[in-house]
Amino acid sequence: MPPKEPPRRRVPGPARPARPRPASAGARTSRPAPRPAGRRPAPRPPARQPRTIRLGSPRPRLRLVSLGLTLVMLAFVVRLLQVQAVDASAYAAKADKYRFQEYTLSAERGEITDRNGIALAASVDAYDITADPQLFTPEESKVPDAPEQAAALLAPLLGKEPAELAKKLRTPKSRYTLLARKQTPQVWNQIKDLRRVYGQKAQRSAGGNGVNLLGGVLSEPSTKRVYPNGELAAGILGYVNAEGKGAGGVESMLDPALAGQDGKIRFTQSGGRQVPTAGSRGTPAVPGSDIELTIDRDIQWAAQQAITEQVQKSKADRGYVIVQNTRTGEVLAMANAPGFDPNDLSAANAASMGNAALQDAYEPGSTSKVMSMAAVLEEGKAAPDTHVTVPNRLHRGDRLFKDDVDHKTWYLTLNGVLAKSSNIGTILATGQLGATQAESNRVLHGYLRKFGIGSPTGLRYPGETPGILAEPQDWSTSQQYTIPFGQGLSVNAMQAASVYSTIANGGVRVEPTLVRGTKGPDGRFTPAPKAKESRVVSERTADTLAKMLESVVDDREGTGTRAAIPGYRVAGKTGTANRVDPELGRYKGYTASFAGFAPADDPEITVYCAIQNPTKGSYFGGQICGPIYKKVMEFALKTLHVAPTGSEPARLPVTFEPTP
Numbered sequence: 215m216p217p218k219e220p221p222r223r224r225v226p227g228p229a230r231p232a233r234p235r236p237a238s239a240g241a242r243t244s245r246p247a248p249r250p251a252g253r254r255p256a257p258r259p260p261a262r263q264p265r266t267i268r269l270g271s272p273r274p275r276l277r278l279v280s281l282g283l284t285l286v287m288l289a290f291v292v293r294l295l296q297v298q299a300v301d302a303s304a305y306a307a308k309a310d311k312y313r314f315q316e317y318t319l320s321a322e323r324g325e326i327t328d329r330n331g332i333a334l335a336a337s338v339d340a341y342d343i344t345a346d347p348q349l350f351t352p353e354e355s356k357v358p359d360a361p362e363q364a365a366a367l368l369a370p371l372l373g374k375e376p377a378e379l380a381k382k383l384r385t386p387k388s389r390y391t392l393l394a395r396k397q398t399p400q401v402w403n404q405i406k407d408l409r410r411v412y413g414q415k416a417q418r419s420a421g422g423n424g425v426n427l428l429g430g431v432l433s434e435p436s437t438k439r440v441y442p443n444g445e446l447a448a449g450i451l452g453y454v455n456a457e458g459k460g461a462g463g464v465e466s467m468l469d470p471a472l473a474g475q476d477g478k479i480r481f482t483q484s485g486g487r488q489v490p491t492a493g494s495r496g497t498p499a500v501p502g503s504d505i506e507l508t509i510d511r512d513i514q515w516a517a518q519q520a521i522t523e524q525v526q527k528s529k530a531d532r533g534y535v536i537v538q539n540t541r542t543g544e545v546l547a548m549a550n551a552p553g554f555d556p557n558d559l560s561a562a563n564a565a566s567m568g569n570a571a572l573q574d575a576y577e578p579g580s581t582s583k584v585m586s587m588a589a590v591l592e593e594g595k596a597a598p599d600t601h602v603t604v605p606n607r608l609h610r611g612d613r614l615f616k617d618d619v620d621h622k623t624w625y626l627t628l629n630g631v632l633a634k635s636s637n638i639g640t641i642l643a644t645g646q647l648g649a650t651q652a653e654s655n656r657v658l659h660g661y662l663r664k665f666g667i668g669s670p671t672g673l674r675y676p677g678e679t680p681g682i683l684a685e686p687q688d689w690s691t692s693q694q695y696t697i698p699f700g701q702g703l704s705v706n707a708m709q710a711a712s713v714y715s716t717i718a719n720g721g722v723r724v725e726p727t728l729v730r731g732t733k734g735p736d737g738r739f740t741p742a743p744k745a746k747e748s749r750v751v752s753e754r755t756a757d758t759l760a761k762m763l764e765s766v767v768d769d770r771e772g773t774g775t776r777a778a779i780p781g782y783r784v785a786g787k788t789g790t791a792n793r794v795d796p797e798l799g800r801y802k803g804y805t806a807s808f809a810g811f812a813p814a815d816d817p818e819i820t821v822y823c824a825i826q827n828p829t830k831g832s833y834f835g836g837q838i839c840g841p842i843y844k845k846v847m848e849f850a851l852k853t854l855h856v857a858p859t860g861s862e863p864a865r866l867p868v869t870f871e872p873t874p
Contacts, residue, residue: 318476318477318478319476319477319478319479319496319498319499320436320437320458320476320499321473321474321475321476321477321499321500321501321502322337322437322474322499322501322502323337323437323439323454323458323472323473323474323501323502324471324472324473324474324501324502324503324504324505324733325337325504325505326451326464326465326472326504326505326507327504327505327506327507328506328507328509328510328511328514329506329507329508329509329510329544329546329730330510330511331506332511333442334441334442334443334446334447334451334507334509334511335439335440335441335451335465335556336439336440336442337437337438337439337440338398338437338438338440339399339435339436339437339438340396340397340398340399340435340436340437340438341396341397341398341399341401341402341433341434341435341436342392342394342395342396342397342433342434342436343368343372343392343393343394343397343401343402343405343431343432343433344390344391344392344393344431344432344433344434345364345382345383345390345391345393345430345431345432346389346390346391346430346432347361347382347383347384347385347386347388347389347390347391347430348388348389348430349429349430350364350383350384350430354425355425355427356425357425357427360383360427361379361380361381361383361384362376362380363427364379364380364383364427364428364430364431365377365378365379365380365383367408367427367428368393368405368428368431371401371404371405371408372393372394372397372401373394374393374394379393383430393431395436395456396436396437396438396439396456397433397438398438402433405428405431405433408428409426409428409429409431412426412427412428412429413426413428413429416429437458439453439454439458439465439556440557441555441556441557443511443515444555444557445518445553445554445555446511446514446515446518447509447511447514447518447548447549448463448550448553448554448555448556449463449548449549449550449553449568449569449570449571450463450464450507450509450548450569450728451463451464451465451556452464452465452466452467452556452569452676453465453556453559453567454556458473459473460472460473462567462568462676463569463675463676464505464507464728464729466676467674467675467676468505468729471502471503471505471732472502472503472505473502474499474500474501474502474503474735475499475500476499477496477497477498477499477500478496478497479496480496500735501735502735503732503733503734503735504732504733505729505732506729506730506731506732506733506739507728507729507730508539508544508545508546508727508728508729508730509545509546509547509548509728510537510546510547510853510854512849512853513537513546513547513846513849513850513853514546514547514548514549516547516845516846516849516850516853517535517536517537517547517548517549517846518535518547518549518550518551518553520535520549520842520845520846521533521534521535521549521550521551521823521825521842522549522551522552522553524551524825524838524839524841524842525551525552525825526551527830527831528825528828528829528830528831528833528838529828529829529830530825530826530827530828530829531826531827532550532551532552532566532570532574532825532826533550533551533823533824533825533826534548534549534550534551534570534571534574534707534823534824535547535548535549535571535821535822535823535842535846536548536549536571536707536708536711536820536821536822537819537820537821537846537850538711538712538715538726538819538820538821538822539715539818539819539820540715540718540719540811540817540818540819540820541719541724541817541818542724542727542745543712543715543724543725543726543727543745544726544727544730545673545708545726545727545728546819546850547846547850548569548571548572548708548728549571550566550569550570550571552566553566554566554567568677569675569677570707571706571707571708572671572673572675572677572678572679572706572707572708573677573678573679573706574679574706574707574826575679575681575682575704575705575706576704576705576706576791576793576794576805576824576826577700577701577702577703577704577705577791577792577793577794577805578700578703578704578705578710578789578791578805578807579699579700579701579789579790579791579792579805579807579835580635580637580699580700580787580788580789580790580791580835581700581710581713581714581787581788581789581807581808581809581822581835582699582700582703582705582710582713582789583632583635583640583698583699583700583787584632584713584714584717584759584763584787584809585661585662585665585667585713586640586643586644586658586698586699587628587631587632587640587643587759587762588661588665588717588750588751588755588756588759589644589647589657589658589661590628590643590644590646590647591751591755591758591759592661592751592752592755593647593657595643595646595647596628596643596646597628598627598628598629598758598761598762598866598867599627599628599629599866599867599870600627600628601625601626601627601870602626602627602628602630602631602636602639602642602643603623603624603625603626603872604617604621604623604624604625604626604631604636604638604639604642605623605638606620606621606622606623607638608638608641608642610641610694610695611691611692611694611695612691612692613691613692613695615637615638615641615695616637616638617634617635617636617637617638618635618637618790618834624636624639624869625869625870625871625872626639626868626869626870627866627867627868627869627870628643628762629761629762629765629866629867629868630765630771630867630868630869630870631643632762632763632765632766632787633762633765633766633769633771633772633773633868634771634772634773634868635766635773635787635788637699640698640699641695641698641699643698644658644698651694652686652687655686655689655694655697656686658686658697658698659683659685659686661750661751662683662697662703663683664723664748664750665712665713665716665723665750666709666712666713666716666723667681667683667703667705667709667713668680668681668682668683668703669681671706671708671709671712671725671726672725672726672727672745672746673708673725673726673727673728675728678706678708679706680706681703681704681705681706681709682703682704683703683704684703689702690702700789700791701791701792707822707824708726710807710809710822710824711726711809711820711821711822712726713809714787714809714810714811714820714822715811715820716750716751716756717751717756717759717760717763717811718756718760718785718811718817718820719756719817720753720756720757721749721750721751721752721753721755721756722747722748722749722750723747723748723749723750724745724746724747725745725746725747726745727742727745729742730742760785760811760814760815760817761785761814761863761864761866762866763785763786763787763810763814764783764784764785764814764863764864764865764866765865765866765868766785766786766787766788766810767784767785767786767810768783768784768863768865769865769868771868771869772868773788773834773835773836774786774787774788774808774810774836774840775836775840776836776837776840776841776844777808777810777836777840777841777843777844777847778844779812779844779847779848779851781858781859782812782813782814782851782858782859783812783813783814783815783859783861783863784810784811784812784813784814784847785810785811785812785814785817786808786809786810786811786840786843787808787809787810788807788808788834788835788836788839788840789805789806789807789808789809789824789835789839790804790805790806790807790833790834790835790836791804791805791807792804792805793805793826793827795827802827803826803827803828803829803833804827804828804833805824805825805826805827806824806825806828806832806833806834806835806837806838806839807822807823807824807825807835807839808822808823808835808836808839808840808842808843809821809822809823809843810843810847812847812851812856813856813858813859814859814863815859815861816859818851818854818856819847819850819851819854819856821843821846821847821850823839823842823843823846824839825838825839
């Protein structure tokens with residue numbers, strides 16, 4: 215028998231899981247199968263002990279988190295107290311600033327009308343043209359030169375330079391710029407039409423995503439001052455500046471009444487738009503009052519036409535005509551030439567933009583002699599038929615005086631001295647007012663003052679000159695003898711006209727008035743206060759002077775025959791004075807003038823005319839101002855329906871026959 219091989223030693227492998235046996239009925243399935251005999255289980259490695267992690271104490275961390283939260287909450291509380299308690303009003307104001315929008319409601323400026331209610335100055339709808347510069351930036355417009363292109367389109371419509379508009383449209387970091395003020399609705403409609411065309415063009419291009427080049431051009435409603443009659447009465451009315459404030463004439467003098475009171479509206483806004491449901495509140499604007507002047511538009515037109523034609527014909531510096539109601543002092547016309555159009559101030563000459571009739575001070579010349587005669591008559595020193603021998607020359611003080619024309623010795627009555635406008639005769643007559651020349655000066659000065667010379671007229675017109683009349687003790691040697699015939703003192707045209715209205719009104723001076731009354735927003739008319747009155751000379755003296763002034767026009771010896779009006783008795787006086795040139799400060803040229811009233815027997819209207827520095831043709835007042843007086847007076851008499859005179863002139867004597 216072959217020897218037995220030793221049994222092979224089996225290395226134990228990993229234990230296989232026991233296969234489950236199918237369960238039989240009644241068998242226990244919980245007991246494991248027995249191990250095969252002779253096998254020893256493989257030894258297991260010793261089990262590792264689990265590593266223990268020890269956590270720190272959570273209390274410090276909790277304290278730190280709690281402290282942080284506490285500080286944060288404390289900051290919120292402090293900030294809340296600051297916002298709601300300390301600075302509450304400031305933050306509320308800031309909130310209101312952005313939440314609420316406030317606009318000024320411009321008050322409508324009152325009208326200025328003539329005495330018959332015809333508008334001389336009115337306000338019409340207008341627009342301020344504005345723009346949003348941000349919409350013209352390259353980022354928004356997608357066009358690098360959008361401001362220049364838009365400016366080129368707008369410049370012809372707005373009457374502005376393209377460069378000026380382009381500069382405004384390039385205003386950095388701004389959402390608003392003003393391009394032009396007070397544009398008419400027609401201009402704004404043209405801009406809207408142009409904007410619509412470019413809007414349609416933008417829709418057709420770039421797939422409907424194009425940019426309207428004029429989309430950033432906007433408007434704000436406003437009003438514009440217009441003067442329907444152009445240059446008519448511009449010197450009286452004045453004008454309104456770019457800010458809508460009166461800047462001259464009645465517009466400035468009565469600006470508070472004309473301007474009214476602006477209102478305000480405040481509403482809630484969001485994103486630049488009004489929130490309709492939030493409502494609005496504010497104060498409404500109060501319209502300005504309408505001003506009714508004493509001016510008659512038709513008489514003003516006649517006066518302005520007459521003086522403008524003569525100033526141009528005589529190539530004079532300027533001229534003025536005043537028409538006044540002798541009884542009420544109301545100014546019916548006050549015309550200046552040259553004038554200006556307040557609708558187009560850019561074309562106006564600065565020297566013509568005032569009211570020269572009230573702002574020019576000049577030596578009146580012989581029209582002033584009526585005051586000297588009034589003093590002589592009122593003081594009882596002479597009568598109209600008093601004889602006055604007038605030599606060819608008169609030596610007084612340090613001067614040798616003469617009349618306008620060389621003549622042999624004249625034998626004139628006091629009436630004749632006025633009719634022939636004799637300087638020498640006037641010096642001789644006024645020399646009788648006092649025992650000495652100094653006393654005569656004081657008496658004459660008193661009458662000049664009572665006639666209103668050297669004092670404001672009472673119109674309270676801006677820029678009005680009171681004239682110049684020195685105190686009698688300050689009169690120079692020559693002034694003592696020149697002032698009686700109208701040299702050495704100065705007046706404005708309204709003062710000169712008022713002198714003749716005083717005589718026509720029976721010796722009572724009524725302060726001139728330019729405003730009849732005002733009509734408030736409620737439509738109620740309030741008459742202007744009654745003009746102040748003061749007696750200057752007696753009614754008898756005034757009546758005598760009226761008859762003497764008729765001789766100037768009616769008598770063939772008079773200097774004012776060219777002012778005669780058929781059918782009416784006319785009283786008047788010529789004036790030709792040496793003129794002080796304001797630039798040179800010395801005498802150069804002449805002031806020609808004529809003053810008078812009609813009908814002489816029952817006066818109603820005074821007309822005064824003056825022309826400064828006529829350089830072509832005659833410079834005598836009777837020859838160039840007499841016809842203007844006639845033309846304007848005739849028109850005024852017919853316009854006011856003044857009946858023709860039914861009596862004959864007094865025809866006082868002008869000369870006398872000297873005794874051999």
